[in-house]
Amino acid sequence: MKVEEALADAMAANVAEVKAPPTMGAGVRRRHRAHVIRFRTAGAALATAVLAAGVPVYLAATSGPESAGVANGTSTVRVVTKVTVPDVTNKTLAEAQAALQAVGLVGEKATGYEGVFGQEPKPGEEVETGSTVRLFLVEKLPNALGDLGDGRTFGGITLGYLPEGLVWGKWSNKWSTEKAYGGGMVYTTTFDTPGAPSGHYDIQVYVHEGKASTKVENDLERDGVEIVEFGDERAYLANVGEGGEFGQLGAQEGSEPATPTLGLKLTDDLAVEVAMSPDRAERLGTEAVAAELKKIAEGVRAAK
């Protein structure tokens, strides 16, 4: 079988049982009203439903199918244990495994992942113990630079300013750019909103050291990028896509590229990129995005 045919078959099988609920139209119209209302009463808090993670267990005795019409007159009773699926969304994988094991579900071993961002069935549904709970996982993030404290000093720079409310994401990575530029290293980490679901970040900072800074130099020379000046330093502002393609800031509505990024050449040997998650950018709006990225970039200094 050709890979595209096998893939089409696998995709069709994967969603064959999915049907849009009949409530879709009502949901869309309700959202439409919510959308209109949100504009009128900006700032009103949204009510959030919190699901309790209680796990009552009960036994139900039912006669098995084999009990009907058995010739010798005996009947078999099959015991079905029902459990309520606990809420494991936004827990770590280890916590989720423990919670599922506590109600009698046994999981596959998995390593290299850390956060659960979704589950099926949903919390609160009752299932037989033989049923399957699928966990949707976020990859475990590396910690290449160790404990960075508040995270503001890494890869040879210090961040003098970060938006209020953000904390170090407790992960970091580094890689060599030997192949691409004949030397140099890149270091990166993120700053997140405390309590945000695993995998969500607000601000990501990359430090390009040595020959790696060539990338930022090249990006500064791209046609059509917006250049901002800070004293002697020059920076670009752009929306960067998944494949590294550049677009104008503020063009994220429904189309790519989507990650607002500011690139700055700090010294001969250091360049910095400050990137904002599309989520945060959507909340802030284009003007505030540019202002915030500039403010972070202005606070960047080479570490002593």
Add this chain to the structure above:
Amino acid sequence: MKEEDEAAFDEFLAARSTSLLRTAILVCGATQHDAEDLVQHALEKVYRHWPRIRHDNPDAYARRTVVNAAISAARRRKVIQEITFSRPPETEARTPDLDLRDALVAELRKLPARMRAVLVLRYWEDMSEHATAQALGCSLGTVKSQAARGLARIRTNIKEGALV
């Protein structure tokens, strides 16, 4: 909105919402519940502009909106993998075909969101390269190269003699 518009929107939903939901699940790898949320959100945009777009290919507009939302959702989440929790197997062994399907879907989920969207539109929705490019708002060349690279990656990662 006029009553006639409302009725036409209901017809549109009846005809298209299941297909849009399936597309969203394949592109962003989310649970059905999350995908419903995403599709509702996207359809709200369609509804908002419905009187204007209902005579002008609303299907393509809706799909573009849903696919773009699914790509953003997938990117926000860094969807990498799902695992399954269940009782130790007491069921019969699975057929190799089912395992291959699962493996293919797992490989699909590992691809970057946009590359995945290209494969979903091209091979599941069976859209032409041109229509795929229009739906994603990118060039024909991007569709060709993303499709080829996506298929190549899947082929490399699936160690299965059945695939060529």
